[in-house]
Amino acid sequence: MLRRMPKVLIAEDEAAIADAVLYALRSEGLEAEHCLLGREVLPRVRAGGIDVVVLDVGLPDTNGFDVCRELRGFSDVPVIFLTARNDEIDRVLGLELGADDYMAKPFSPRELVARVRARLRRPRSAEPAWSERGAFAIDRDGHRIRYHGHALDLTRYEYALLAALLQRPGAILTRAQLMDRGWDDAADSGDRTIDTHIKTLRAKLRAAGMAVGKDNADPIRTHRGLGYSLEA
Missing domain, CATH: 3.40.50.2300 (Response regulator)
Known part of the structure; x- marks a missing residue:
């Protein structure tokens, strides 16, 4: 060859x-x-x-x-x-x-x-193990997520929330489930903590979507009285 x-x-x-x-x-x-x-x-x-x-x-x-x-x-x-x-x-x-x-x-x-x-x-380092989920790509080892090809600038908790939702696309996760997967001090935090981080996460997803011409790009769905799900 x-x-x-x-x-x-x-x-x-x-x-x-x-x-x-x-x-x-x-x-x-x-x-x-x-x-x-x-x-x-x-x-x-x-x-x-x-x-x-x-x-x-x-x-x-x-x-x-x-x-x-x-x-x-x-x-x-x-x-x-x-x-x-x-x-x-x-x-x-x-x-x-x-x-x-x-x-x-x-x-x-x-x-x-x-x-x-x-x-x-010079030897190249190994390419990160990106896992594709529709418009998303996640590198769990590097704690990085891309949306429509754009690297998202996420806080620790925003990353934890989005990674949890990406793990089960379409599934409704309660606030308690999301808290357990992303918070070390889950017992001392309330539902409002999740809602606040979801709000800032949505804003970053919309900004990434608008950068590629997709207005109102918000794949996170709110299920009142239940929790949140993700359309990947």
């Missing part, structure tokens, strides 16, 4: 830079793809087969920092930032968001290829 060549995805809106990088990568025997917009990066990485992402910070539709933040919600693919600025605060922010390297323009395409190869030589 032939070995697959590593593939690099370049997100860069300046044609001259993109062409130079594509040529340099392909000349070194690497496969390369090019996209102009940040919104094209996430679905392409989700589709698989991308080994390194070269990501311009200043894309026309969004900035590379936001793309990297969402990318790290579901993938550990190496990311190398390109930027027209060389400010230390930008470098620090990029690395804190999970980027692996940072190059300021103008740069040498040959040096970029060398940095790409350096990332390819």
